[in-house]
Amino acid sequence: MRLTIFGATGNTGGRLVRQALAAGHEVTAVARGEHTMQDHPRLRVVVADPMNPAEITEAIRGADAVLDTIGSRASGPTSTCTDAALSITKAMESTGVQRLVLISNSARIAGPGDDWFTRFVVKPLILRPLLRHSLADMAAAEQAVRDTALDWTIVRAPQLTDNKAKGSYRTAIERNVTFGIRITRDDLATCLLDLVAEPGTIRTHVNVAN
Numbered sequence: 001m002r003l004t005i006f007g008a009t010g011n012t013g014g015r016l017v018r019q020a021l022a023a024g025h026e027v028t029a030v031a032r033g034e035h036t037m038q039d040h041p042r043l044r045v046v047v048a049d050p051m052n053p054a055e056i057t058e059a060i061r062g063a064d065a066v067l068d069t070i071g072s073r074a075s076g077p078t079s080t081c082t083d084a085a086l087s088i089t090k091a092m093e094s095t096g097v098q099r100l101v102l103i104s105n106s107a108r109i110a111g112p113g114d115d116w117f118t119r120f121v122v123k124p125l126i127l128r129p130l131l132r133h134s135l136a137d138m139a140a141a142e143q144a145v146r147d148t149a150l151d152w153t154i155v156r157a158p159q160l161t162d163n164k165a166k167g168s169y170r171t172a173i174e175r176n177v178t179f180g181i182r183i184t185r186d187d188l189a190t191c192l193l194d195l196v197a198e199p200g201t202i203r204t205h206v207n208v209a210n
Contacts, residue, residue, distance in 0.1 A: 001196065004028040004060050004097075006050050006088060007069035009035050012103065012160065016069060016189040017043070023193060030059050051083045053091040060091050065099035065196045077133050081141035089148045098151045099202075101192055104142050106156040106176060106207050108135040113176030113207065142205075151202045153195050158182050158209050165190070172207045180209025 003020055007013035008029035014037075020027045021040055028044045029037060037045055048055040050070060060066055068088055072080035085102065092100060108131075110123035128135060145152045158181050165186035170177050183191075191208045195201050 001064040002026045002028070002062060003196070004030065004063040004066045005069065006030045006056075006067065006084065007071065007103075008045075009037070010069060010071065011162065012071075012185045012188060013069040015185050016067060016192055019186075019189050019193055025193075028059050028063065030056060051087050053087045053094070056087065057091045057095060060088075060097050061095045063097050065101065066092060066097060067192055067196065068100065068102045069192075071103070072134055072137060074133070078137050079140070081134075081137045082144060085141040085144040089145060089150060092150060093148065099196065100145065100150050100152045101195055102141065102145050102152060102154050103188075103192070104138045104154050104156045105131070105135060106158050106180070106209075107131055108139060109156065109176060109207075111176060113172050113178050113180075115178060118176075118179075118181075153198075153201045153203075154205045155188075155192060155195065156205060156207045157188055160185050160188065166210050169208055169210055173201065173204050175207065177207045177209040180207065183208060183210045 003025050005017055008017050009031050017027055017029050026042045030046050030048055046059040070084040072078040107127040110119045142154050161182055161184050163184045165184050169187045169191050
């Protein structure tokens with residue numbers, strides 16, 4: 001497949017690029033500036049501002065799927081994820097590319113699938129106040145994607161770790177993963193690649209965890 005990956009120089013995006021290349025995909029990696037990605041015969045690196053649809057259109061044109069792994073490191077109010085999602089979806093619509101996989105976070109959603117303590121204590125009383133700015137940004141990014149006619153899948157992940165991949169992950173559609181409190185970035189990257197080719201997840205929210 002021909003994949004365009006945003007956030008390709010990030011901790012998760014970088015792993016996704018490497019796994020995609022190892023799986024035989026052709027990858028266009030979008031970087032905002034200087035990067036250290038190694039040359040590869042199936043890798044094209046495009047330096048562009050992901051917040052500007054005009055700059056990223058050619059990086060998206062001809063792709064079979066787009067994966068948005070852009071996140072924000074800001075501790076205060078931010079619109080990084082939202083702005084990126086709006087820009088990427090606009091560029092996709094202009095080029096006719098339909099398949100989009102977006103990374104989001106499961107901390108905001110307390111409900112079915114959660115154990116009692118997570119549902120009524122951890123998420124509403126600890127995680128939501130602690131992560132309120134980034135969660136608000138991700139919520140708005142999700143809505144921006146849902147407002148399109150694209151073939152989107154929103155992947156809600158818990159705490160991400162840099163630990164060695166476990167080699168497996170659990171998913172749940174439209175509900176939380178019970179005791180799904182964390183996932184390694186490598187396993188998340190594997191999940192994202194698997195979901196790209198899974199038509200049954202189009203226009204759904206998929207929660208994932210180890």
